[in-house]
Amino acid sequence: MNRLIFRDAPLRTALELYFRTVGIKNYVIDNRVLGLVTATGSVTGEAFPTALFPGIVCKIENGVWLIQEATQPDERSRALLLNKLACPIFFGEPRRVAGVALRSQGSPLAIVEHGSPPDSEIRVVARGDHFGEAQVSAITEKGLVLAERAQRLEIPLAGLVPRPGGSPLAIPGVERAVFSDAPLASVLELILKSGGPHFKLDSPLEGYISGETGTSVVSLLMRSANTPLNYTKENGIWHVTKRGNTPPAAPRFVSLEDIQQGRAQLPVIFGAPRRVAAVLLGEKPLALLETGNPPQTKRQTVTEGDTYESFRVEKITREGIVLNDGTRRFLVPLTPLSPKP
Structure with a gap:
């Protein structure tokens, strides 16, 4: 069985991915078919999946599948057409995976968007394909992995986010936020200390997040936390509650059980286990520093x-924190958790 997963996927490309997944080559998509689709489901080539593509009409004439749009674009699609949505920032550039196809026969496929609409580059890729100078090394239901020399870039399956300046949950004075296996609860405290929106946890919130973004806090949390979250504002405070029983997101290279059982570690920096889990860069840089x-x-x-201890925080950068005791200086890097040998 073939499975498709879409997150704000460009509708025309999503349709093309469906036809490529089930092996249908004779199809025509009307030029008026525009918009976005967010859906998940199993598909075959025997019947058009109307549940995945609401508002789309499919006819078959002389062996050719004809695709037309029967309804007006929804609110999210209209926001895209009004240039109000953009790709999230990962590894310094706007990019995302908009959809994946997990095929019963053949390698998985993914819709990759680089740049932001309406000028973004959109491609359907398979394992082994090149995207710029990098090669697609893995595709899963969570996104894809690009390999470039010794670097490994994880591009997640993610929806579009509000364009900078249009987010009601922006952090004043912060231009870039970078998280590397940062505990979710600590991230919300860090945002509050930066002068950003005041969050209140209405239930225990576990999990870790990794990613890089601009000023849109809510988009980062929603796409990275794994646990679906609800945000409601009351008396100037954003209340955060989780929806459903989805397990919390674990760090990238260790499990939650590894952390609980002491099987995860920080790198040893200047004689002690230390790392930076998050940085907020802008007018007043902040960092989340972990020890032990x-x-x-x-x-x-x-x-x-x-x-900090006997050191002064000299500099906070994208790479981490520079500590200085007057005679010595060293970098505590922004780095993920790793398993013990």
Whole structure:
């Protein structure tokens, strides 16, 4: 059985992915078919999946599948046409996976979008294909992995986000936020200390997030936290609650059980396990600094000029924190958790 997963996927490309997945080559898509589709389902080549493509009419004439749009674009599609949506930022550029096809026969496929609409580049790729100088090394239901020399770039399956300046949950003075296996609850505290929106957890919130984004906090949390979250604003406070019983997202290279059982570690930097889990870059950079291996890890939010142990926080960058005690200086890197040997 073939399975399709779409997240704000360009409708025409999503239809093309369906036909390619089930092996149908004779089809015509009307030029008036525009918009986005978010859906998940199993498909065959025997019947058109109307549940995946609401508002689309399919006819077969002389062996050719004819695709037409019977309804007006929905609100999300209209926002796209009005140039109000953009791709999230990953590894410094707007990019995302908009859809994946997990095929019963043949390698999986993915819709990759690079840049932001209406000028983005949209391609359907398979394992082994090249995307720029990188090669697609893996495609899963969560996205794809690009390999470029020794670098490994994980591009997640993610929806579009509001264009910069249009998000009601932007962080004032923050131009870039980078998270590397950062505990979700600590991320919300970091955002509050940065002067961003005031979040209140209405239930225990576990899990870890990784990713890079501009000022749109809610888009980062929604696409990275794995646990579906609800956001409601009351008296100036955003209340965050999780929906359903989805397991919390684990770090990239270790499991939640590894962390609980002490089988995860931080790199040893200047004689102690240390790492940076998150940085907010802008007018007043902030960083989430961790010391000690899980589950005894201590976390502290620092900014440039703060004192940490016997060191002064000299600089916060995309790479991590530079500490200085007057005679020595060293970098505590922004890095994920890793398993113990």
